[in-house]
Amino acid sequence: MPTDVERWKSEVYGNEIREHLYEFAEEGWESIPEDEHDAWFERFKWWGLYHQRNGQESYFMMRIGTPNGVLEPGQLRVVGEIADEYARGPGTNPIFGDAYADWTTRQSIQLHWIRIEDVPEIFEKLEENGMSTQQACGDSWRNIVGNPVAGKDAQEVVDAWPVIHELNETFKGDEDHSNLPRKWKVSVTGSADGSGQGDINDLAFEPAYKEVDGEEQVGFNVRVGGGLARNEERFARDIDVWVPPENVSDVAGGLSALFRDNGDRENRYNARIKFLVDEWGPEKVRNTLQEEYVDFELETAGRDVREEYTYNAGNGGRNDLIGVHEQKDGNYFVGLNVLVGRMGADDVLELADIAEEYGSGEVRLSQRQNVIVTDVPEEDLDALLEEDLLDHYSPDPSPFMRGSVACTGTEFCSLSIVETKNRQVRYARWLKENVDLPDDIDQFHIHLSGCTASCAQPQIADISLRGMKTRKDGEPVEALDIGLGGGLGEEPEFARWVTQRVPVDEVPGAISNLIGRFAENREDGENFREFVGRHDDDELDEYVEPEETDYEDPMMHNTKMTWYPYSDDDDMDSSPAPAYPDDTPMSADD
Amino acid sequence: MVVALRILDDGAWVSVNDDRKVSVSELWRFPGREFCRCDLTDMVVEGFVDVGVDGRTVEVRAYGQCIACGESATTKWMPVGRIVDGAFRHIDREGVLRPVIGQ
Known part of the structure; x- marks a missing residue:
């Protein structure tokens, strides 16, 4: 039997949702029929709008899809202005203030506290400036990711940006691909560092060489069926296909159509293509693609460059894109660390000024939630690096700051079990002050995800933290499972969950003890991932050793059951939502 | 009266009449050794698999x-x-919750 979601999608889905959205915006929040909330909130996702969680009714998260994380000159300023004007609600975040933008692990942008009444104005402003929320969420082609400095990167094998741009133009709004069984995440990488993180996507194009008609050509190998969610981690599987850049769109469309026609629409938990690849195997995926979905002969896989992958690999080299790097045109790109990917609206606007003053005005977003200012001439580098804003968004941060990634968490998200972003900021600051890594370790990734949806990509970090609950002194408290040793690279590995349900206030102590044991017991030159690899789970569990320290956690309680976890009166019954566009509670009418 | 029951948000919530009512992250205590070896299971709810109604009881x-x-x-x-x-x-x-008998 089709699921409710499939039934709703069969009634109204895709582009046509927009006209309904505009009608609701015109008539106001209350015009959405109460007995159709579930259906409309599911559909709104296709246009990048997630209804926020319980206690925050009438407010939405808005996701803007920026293909490959590219913000063309002027676009960052527009994002900052929209955040400043529209992304304000009744709750104030004690660290980030009243208005901010989040850079996500899929190179998108998220704004919160958006009211449906403001959506047409925001859409208009975005679209006037070449941006969109279309298909940022929902069961369709999501934001396409890759190496954010495609086209500029000196390590590039092939420029993937024209390919990504073509895919985005082709498949955003394409009715044949707008209603898939589930989300469809695509990565296209042209650089040799692996920074597109193709292995954890539904569909990955990775740089590869192939001899065709006696000539070596550069194109892409194809992998299918990666993903991290729901305790069902998979790396994308090699389907033995090489494709030249000009045919990527045909192969990607063929695989999207194969998924559309064969994915499981009766069980959303089994719907992602990773499960179809499990069931069919890579060979059947290839054969079906060849026989039914493309009209040319597929080439077998070419020679890849995976042995050169360093991004998020934990093994030296370029693990992220922070710092100053030369572009292939002789200019420089400067990667700035944005702790947990959140930036105040004022800072966004200041960054837009800086990008215009020192670079081309373009800014790019990485999958590690950081920003990159591109096209900076060598003679302007020193002045850029002297800017006050870079004291906070550093090109040379502490390993604990640059290694931190966090999802949205219970602040806004319905799925999360624990608070995440503010907690990870507090963790990173405490670790920076209190823990020393061995001198030769300058990269250490800690990812905090609030639940098994894995939006912070916890399984591919040195230390993986995942939301849980436990009891401490008999009282329910937020807790984290601790996993170790994950990372990408030539041979990617998922973290092993070695210690479970550590109360959140004991996690910094646990990390401190673990790093101490690593420093004492590592072999010469051994990195953390290698250290984890030569110990079994029980040995590692002993090294973790949770412990209270002077770290204090103000969010130990059940933040999911508050209306807003940082409010002085956070009780669900004190929620001002739903509210009118001026944030006046509708309950005031009673 | 028809009551709309469904699971939302990838199993994170139980929705009753288009209103999210029961969420993951709750801790449930219940007796019996069918779930685990403990006399009194203390379970963190990580995801809802099914929702239904028996008489007036939502399960x-x-x-x-x-x-x-x-x-x-x-x-x-x-x-x-x-x-x-x-x-x-x-x-x-x-x-302490009591699992439904006979199912």
Whole structure:
């Protein structure tokens, strides 16, 4: 039997949702029929709008899809202005203030506290400036990711940006691909560092060489069926296909159509293509693609460059894109660390000024939630690096700051079990002050995800933290499972969950003890991932050793059951939502 | 009266009449050794698998982990609320829950 979601999608889905959205915006929040909330909130996702969680009714998260994380000159300023004007609600975040933008692990942008009444104005402003929320969420082609400095990167094998741009133009709004069984995440990488993180996507194009008609050509190998969610981690599987850049769109469309026609629409938990690849195997995926979905002969896989992958690999080299790097045109790109990917609206606007003053005005977003200012001439580098804003968004941060990634968490998200972003900021600051890594370790990734949806990509970090609950002194408290040793690279590995349900206030102590044991017991030159690899789970569990320290956690309680976890009166019954566009509670009418 | 029951947000919430009512992250205590080896299971709810109604009682099957022993499994049908005059009323889930007999 089709699921409710499939039934709703069969009634109204895709582009046509927009006209309904505009009608609701015109008539106001209350015009959405109460007995159709579930259906409309599911559909709104296709246009990048997630209804926020319980206690925050009438407010939405808005996701803007920026293909490959590219913000063309002027676009960052527009994002900052929209955040400043529209992304304000009744709750104030004690660290980030009243208005901010989040850079996500899929190179998108998220704004919160958006009211449906403001959506047409925001859409208009975005679209006037070449941006969109279309298909940022929902069961369709999501934001396409890759190496954010495609086209500029000196390590590039092939420029993937024209390919990504073509895919985005082709498949955003394409009715044949707008209603898939589930989300469809695509990565296209042209650089040799692996920074597109193709292995954890539904569909990955990775740089590869192939001899065709006696000539070596550069194109892409194809992998299918990666993903991290729901305790069902998979790396994308090699389907033995090489494709030249000009045919990527045909192969990607063929695989999207194969998924559309064969994915499981009766069980959303089994719907992602990773499960179809499990069931069919890579060979059947290839054969079906060849026989039914493309009209040319597929080439077998070419020679890849995976042995050169360093991004998020934990093994030296370029693990992220922070710092100053030369572009292939002789200019420089400067990667700035944005702790947990959140930036105040004022800072966004200041960054837009800086990008215009020192670079081309373009800014790019990485999958590690950081920003990159591109096209900076060598003679302007020193002045850029002297800017006050870079004291906070550093090109040379502490390993604990640059290694931190966090999802949205219970602040806004319905799925999360624990608070995440503010907690990870507090963790990173405490670790920076209190823990020393061995001198030769300058990269250490800690990812905090609030639940098994894995939006912070916890399984591919040195230390993986995942939301849980436990009891401490008999009282329910937020807790984290601790996993170790994950990372990408030539041979990617998922973290092993070695210690479970550590109360959140004991996690910094646990990390401190673990790093101490690593420093004492590592072999010469051994990195953390290698250290984890030569110990079994029980040995590692002993090294973790949770412990209270002077770290204090103000969010130990059940933040999911508050209306807003940082409010002085956070009780669900004190929620001002739903509210009118001026944030006046509708309950005031009673 | 028709009551709309469904699981939302990838199993994170039980929706009753288009209103999110029961969420993951709750800790449920319940007796019996079918879920794990503990006399009294203390389970963190990680995801809802099924929702249904028996008479006026709203029941769910949930996936979770016992925080005392670490066992992960899916529960039998557990009562989470009652429909009274068309509205959902919570059953106290902070006390000891009684799995539905015979299912």
